[in-house]
Amino acid sequence: xxxxxxxxxxxxxxxxxxxxxxxxxxxxxxxxxxxxxxxxxxxxxxxxxxxxxxxxxxxxxxxxxxxxxxxxxxxxxxxxxxxxxxxxxxxxxxxxxxxxxxxxxxxxxxxxxxxxxxxxxxxxxxxxxxxxxxxxxxxxxxxxxxxxxxxxxxxxxxxxxxxxxxxx
Numbered sequence: 001x002x003x004x005x006x007x008x009x010x011x012x013x014x015x016x017x018x019x020x021x022x023x024x025x026x027x028x029x030x031x032x033x034x035x036x037x038x039x040x041x042x043x044x045x046x047x048x049x050x051x052x053x054x055x056x057x058x059x060x061x062x063x064x065x066x067x068x069x070x071x072x073x074x075x076x077x078x079x080x081x082x083x084x085x086x087x088x089x090x091x092x093x094x095x096x097x098x099x100x101x102x103x104x105x106x107x108x109x110x111x112x113x114x115x116x117x118x119x120x121x122x123x124x125x126x127x128x129x130x131x132x133x134x135x136x137x138x139x140x141x142x143x144x145x146x147x148x149x150x151x152x153x154x155x156x157x158x159x160x161x162x163x164x165x166x167x168x
Contacts, residue, residue, distance in 0.1 A: 030086060031076055033093075038076055040066055042090045045083055050128035054084060054136050085146055088133050092150040094126060096157055 031038045044065045048057045059080055060070040077083040098118065137144040 030082065033090065041073055041076060042087055046087050046091060046129050047125055049087060049132050050125040054132055081140065084136060085143060088143060088146055089150060091126060091129055091133065092154060096154055
């Protein structure tokens with residue numbers, strides 16, 4: 001997305017930082033992922049964190065990758081920790097999306113497993129990001145708690161998808 005398009009995207013939709021997942025099984029969010037600027041920041045942050053790690057990556061680095069000032073990144077994410085927490089939910093969402101996409105292919109169970117496996121096998125950046133998230137979770141109790149909540153969301157979604165597959 002071009003810096004010009006990002007400059008005209010809409011401001012974030014704020015929700016409580018500890019917001020609970022909605023009924024559809026989405027992960028807790030503090031910003032609106034449908035906002036093109038937020039989505040671009042999350043994608044770029046995930047790539048930067050997976051490449052350089054959380055400690056070495058700054059909000060200025062992420063902004064620079066997008067052609068934005070650090071203050072724009074701060075507008076959407078109050079701190080680097082807030083961005084890391086949001087990237088965590090975003091990454092879990094990616095795995096669940098891969099599982100859902102796979103379930104729409106072939107036999108539902110086999111397709112779901114293949115979709116998830118492709119995501120794990122081919123997503124080097126996502127694997128690196130998860131290693132960073134797990135490592136940071138040892139130092140950040142909130143990140144560890146969010147990981148536990150996200151795992152429960154994924155577990156529930158997998159059970160729901162299995163029920164749908166069995167009924168089909």
